[in-house]
Amino acid sequence: MxxxxxxxxxxxxxxxAVPRYSFYEADGSLNRKLIKRAEKIDDALSLLGQISQSGHSADLCKRGREILKELKKLTLSDRAEIKRVLDAIKAMxxxxxxxxxxxxxxxxxxxxxxxxxxxxxxxxxxxxxxxxxxxxxxxxxxxxxxxxxxxxxxxxxxxxxxxxxxxxxxxxxxxxxxxxx
Structure with missing residues (x-):
């Protein structure tokens, strides 16, 4: 609705009419969630890097790291999408x-x-x-x-x-x- x-x-x-402060609050909240997600992805990348040190799981870890790097790119594009949506709302x-x-x-x-x-x-x-x-x-x-x-x-x-x-x-x-x- x-x-x-x-x-x-x-x-x-x-x-x-929407208070400008509401936009700051929404943008900040969403940005904090994206930052937290990126940090968790970084932690997972680090963990996979450590696990890959043992030779028998290196290939699986490499594939996992590639997927996580793609997720991190998507997280960064989510930030741009949030800004675009907030700007579209402001225009209305x-x-x-x-x-x-x-x-x-x-x-x-x-x-x-x-x-x-x-x-x-x-x-x-x-x-x-x-x-x-x-x-x-x-x-x-x-x-x-x-x-x-x-x-x-x-x-x-x-x-x-x-x-x-x-x-x-x-x-x-x-x-x-x-x-x-």
Missing amino acids: ASYLLDLADTKEIEI IQVIPYVSDASARAEMIFESSRPPFKGGDCRIYASILVFLEHIEKEYNPIIFYTEDKEDFDHPEIHVELEKLSVEIMFDSGACVERIKG
Whole structure:
């Protein structure tokens, strides 16, 4: 369903705004996974190199190393694909900048132990609030959609968004129904 929302944005049926910080967070998370995968491949290459020292398994180890080297190349191409996909998404939507006002507000939210409680979530939420307070175009409805119910489903957040005439939703299907309904 989330991909359906992007399709609607691509056809200009809806406008989607995503905090720049969310892209940094997603890119960093995916990059860390790729780095971890590459490190494991390197460890396996090293192990096969050691095992190949004994003559009777050298041929098998050589073939295994060739396969692992190919996997490492694919891992590096995965990085390029992730960047391409993130850039394609950015081209379809409005990117909410991470400005100094949002940074200061995020710090205050985090230090005051108000939800959302994680630093990255505070940055995302603060940039959304600053964006909402400064948009000039009329939108109806304005929906804050996130799958992160654990960190954003708090009464304080609901009240704050309600004051800004924003609905919060955690299910993409319900979000699509609301948009189409």
